[in-house]
Amino acid sequence: MAVHHCLVLLQVIVLHLRPIKASEIFPCPTECGNVSISYPFGIGEGCYVEGYEVICDHSSGSPKAFLPGVNRLELLLILPYPKFGAVRVNVPTISLNGSSKRTSNIAKGVNLSGTPFAFSTDNKFAAIGCNMRYHQGNSSSVFVGCLSIYTCDPTLYPACYDFLCPLPRNVTHLFNVNTSYLFSPSIPQKCQSVFLVDEDWVNSKYLGDPHDLKDQQEFPAALKWGAKIGSCFEENNSYSISCNSDNTSCLKQLSPGHLCLCSSTYYLLKGYCAGDLICNISSGYNCSNCPDGYNRLSYGCIKVFNKSRVKFIIIGCGGGLALFFLLIGIWWLYKFVKRRREIKLKHKFFKKNGGLLLQQELSSNEGNIEKMKLFTSKDLETATDNYNANRILGQGGQGIVYKGMLADGGIVAIKKSKILDESNLEQFINEVVILSQINHRNVVKLLGCCLETEVPLLVYEFILNGSLDQYIHYESEEFPITWEMRLRIAVEVSGALSYLHSAASIPIYHRDIKSANILLDDKYRAKVSDFGASRSITVDQTHLTTQVQGSFGYLDPEYFRSSHFTDKSDVYSFGVVLVELLTGQKPIRSTVAEEDKSLARYFILAMKENRLFEVLDDRVLKEAEKEEIITVATLAKRCLNLNGKKRPTMKEVAFELRGIRESIGASILQQNCEETDFVNGDITGHDFERDSSSSGSTLNSVSVSVDADPLISNKCYHVANCPSHSKKLY
DSSP, rough: HHHHHHHHHHHHHHHSSSSOHHHHSOOOOEETEEEEEEEEOSSSSTSSSSBBBEEETTTTSSSSEEEETTEEEEEEEOOOOTTTOOOOOOHHHHOOOTSSTTGGGGOOOOOOTTSSSSEEEEEEEEEEEOOOOOOTTTTTTTTTEEEEOSOTTTTTTTTEEEEEEEOTTTTSSSSGGGGGTOOTTTTHHOSSEEEEEHHHHHIIIIOOOOOOTOOOEEEEEEOOOOOEEEEEEEEOOTTTEOOTTSSEEEEEEEEEEEEEEEEEEEHHHEEEEEEEEEEGGGGTOOTTSSTTTTTEEETTEEEEEOOOHHHHHHHHHHHHHHHHHHHHHHHHHHHHHHHHHHHHHHHHHHHTHHHHHHHHHHHHOGGGGGOOEEOOOHHHHTTTTTTTTGGGGETTEEEEEEEEEEETSSSEEEEEEEOOOOGGGHHHHHHHHHHHOOTTTTTEEEEEEOOOSOOOOEEEETTTOOHHHHHHSSSSSSOOHHHHHHHHHHHHHHHHHHIIISSSSSEEEEOOOOOOEEEEEETTOEEEOOOOTOOOOEEOOOOOEHHHHHOOSSOOHHHHHHHHHHHHHEEEEEEEHHHHHHOOOOOOOOSSSSGSBBBBHHHHHHTTTTTTGGGGGGHHHHHHHHHHHHHHHHHHHHHTOGGGGGSSSHHHHHHHHHHHHHHHSSHHHHHHTOOEEEEEEEEESSOOOOOSSSSSSSSTSSSSOOOOOOTSSOOOTTTTGSOOGGGGGO
């Protein structure tokens, strides 16, 4: 077996080193016109066995197949079973009458000597246009055994007969003028022409209409090249084997009269020739004999294997089956071990990411269990098409966000976060539970999470229209962001933050308020997103906060100095968003002057120098009332106070913005206007450096009453509608 493998390897090396034929690059043609070509016949070098070449000629306009080794006869059909081993070709007629219309093209006949072909006994010998009477059954006639066909009207002609006779055995390789004398010396004198014709064609064509055949120059005849006498199975290690360039069919000569036509690709690859046992015509048609190593049975010749060979085959097949089942077992074991390892790894990640703790939290909050879903890693892999790059919605410091479709058809945003700090698992899980319970129309809903992966995956509702910063800084003519829309977004965001700071069960500080984290839904309503819940968190005595470092341009300077984050740090970041809405500029300005790079500092300086209307967005100047602009700008300035204690709370900010939007002439606006003089659009008579949250400040010197439910608009903007304890606002 090892020697056999070595020989196969050597054969492969030789095949790679030998020159490559064109037919090995381009597969062997299998058709020419309407003729199907099968081995041993073939078109092109390397595609046929010697003597069985086929030429496909296109000169006539339509492709025709010819046998160049057999008088270039036209090939009409390679006959299938049961006439396996034969082909049908066009054989020219032989003119016997010198006065015939074909005198100038007298056919000399067909000589098959030296070719692997012979005339099949399925052919008939035909003579037409003999103009003689013949009465079938006349035993004295030389035409006994022939069939006479009446081909004309006896009232018009004395006699018009054609003759169909069996083909004698000695007319197997030669057909010419002298062939006619095998039947009668009078045929060349009496008949117009003679020809050979396939019996099947006679039955289907000629006998149906023999009148118009006198001028036909060629008739289809059958050529025999072999006969199937059984099946064969031989080792493919002999010099006498020949294959086509595709190695899909081979032919092995077993003896001068027998060959094996291999047709099983499987066995050819294994080094064996398995197929049909053919009796070659060179054996003299004595196909009753079988080649050496074969026995004759009722259904043909079959290969005989000696006991040792049978034993070898059985051992080989048994070993092959054993190896096959062994490989199947190894593959199954590999898949089983791999699956077990994946399950263990998922369980490990689940525990590391606080899954057990989260389950405990959900169990202790039975009323909220349905609000939080634990997704499997398989769910989210399917939803994101294995985290295809085409599904990425955005990426930043906290991770990558993918667009996904759940099994129920719901569209979600899936956030693949950075590594979690294991020391803060309990705080992370607490925050996930709290955020999942937030049901505010201006806060992106956290639907659930997956803890079976190395890093937690958070699943949020999908927000269609992107982030606010795209509309502020890259405003398009198709959808401009109007002043009314800017003010509404400011009211919605401030209301959401006020709810998180004051109305939630445990106060939540966002820590990364910026226009990029304010999303717009299908109705362009604001949605606060990205709480950083996927990162480690810290807990002080009363407040749950997410540990997000913040973004340049939005970061509270006081927090930056003290590393102590408060609710007023969110207020500062929101103040920067207000300035973005007013000016349309980015929080970090692209300018040479270092002192003007910060939008917050640039805005406060502009107000100090009474240049507010020089830095505003053109659309704001065009659409907003000056009093309205000044009121919002003053509120933004108070939010940007460097002293956090002097900034308003988010509840106060939300209250004032709602008042500005609902009633420009309300008392809050009137009181602010009394402190400000307006001269030709400039701000004068007001000290913007004065502490906005001192005793003279409106919102910090009063008792503010605001409904904690952000879903209910506070309509207390007119004195007549205010409760008694709030009337001193006005």
